Amino acid sequence: MTGTFLMSGVKCTPLKGALLPQVLDSVDCLLFDCDGVIWRGDEAIPGAPQVINLLKERGKRVFFVTNNSSKTRKMYADKLQALGFNAKEDEVFGTAYCSAMYLKTVCGLQGGKVYLVGSNAMSQELEAVGIQQTGVGPDHIHGKQGDWAAVELDPDVKAVLVGFDDHFSYMKLNRAFQYLTQRDCLFVGTNRDTRLPLEAGKAVPGTGCLLQAVETAAQRQAQTVGKPNHFMFDCVASQFGVDPSRCLMVGDRLDTDIMLGSNCGLKTLLTLTGVNTVADAEVHQKSGSAERQGMVPDYYVESIADLLPALQG
């Protein structure tokens, strides 16, 4: 019965009962989003470390695929291990690392320089692939409007890269705009997430808010690297040779995590510990829009802890 259920094409199905082991047996690799799925802020979702560690004990490959650009792979591995997750640095694909890889491998910018609106972590990942950067840290307004329009631009800068920057400022927005008035200056963003889910159901504005500010000023659209862009999965597949048809993408956002899974032919599981709800998914499902069906998950759970019954015993 459940075998036919798997093949039935019905979407947005609660993953429980006999279907749960069936789905887990049908995949060799699980890609987990981080914020809102395995943790919120610095608090692990209850049961999440056990789920990840038991999946690995059962021989599943586990990767962490996050749009968050605030940490290097090493910083994420340290955070994962501190929260009880059995995780290695090369299993982490965050947008600090992936945007550096994108600029190197897709844009051919190795040896070049970027104007960075972003974190120290992004600057470290860029420099690790041979790309210099300028712009990290505070940058306060000074002088008059005429001075702002005449800010000195570094002639070696070939791209503007925008990620999460807790020092985001009007002057940074202005500098990015001045660089982007040069049509040959590339424009890359880490991701478009509008909110960052935190502990106790709190949230703060996400990187997407900063990226949209720069896009509005420059009247240009950035190429984004993060989910739902195929590139995030390509980074995993190119390094580990995974079979998309035997992968499960687990996320809390329909327009990033679930859409990435749909874009790449992965099975998809929505967890309700982050941004979106089942009702949000059902609105897309009933929309009649073919494109929006990509945001409808195959399955959903309240929390990834709901996978434990199929992993214990």
Ligand SMILES: C[C@H](OP(=O)(O)O)C(=O)O
């Ligand atoms: C929220 C998002 O992180 P993710 O959910 O992809 O880990 C982000 O930090 O913009």
Ligand SMILES: [Mg+2]
């Ligand atoms: Mg998330």
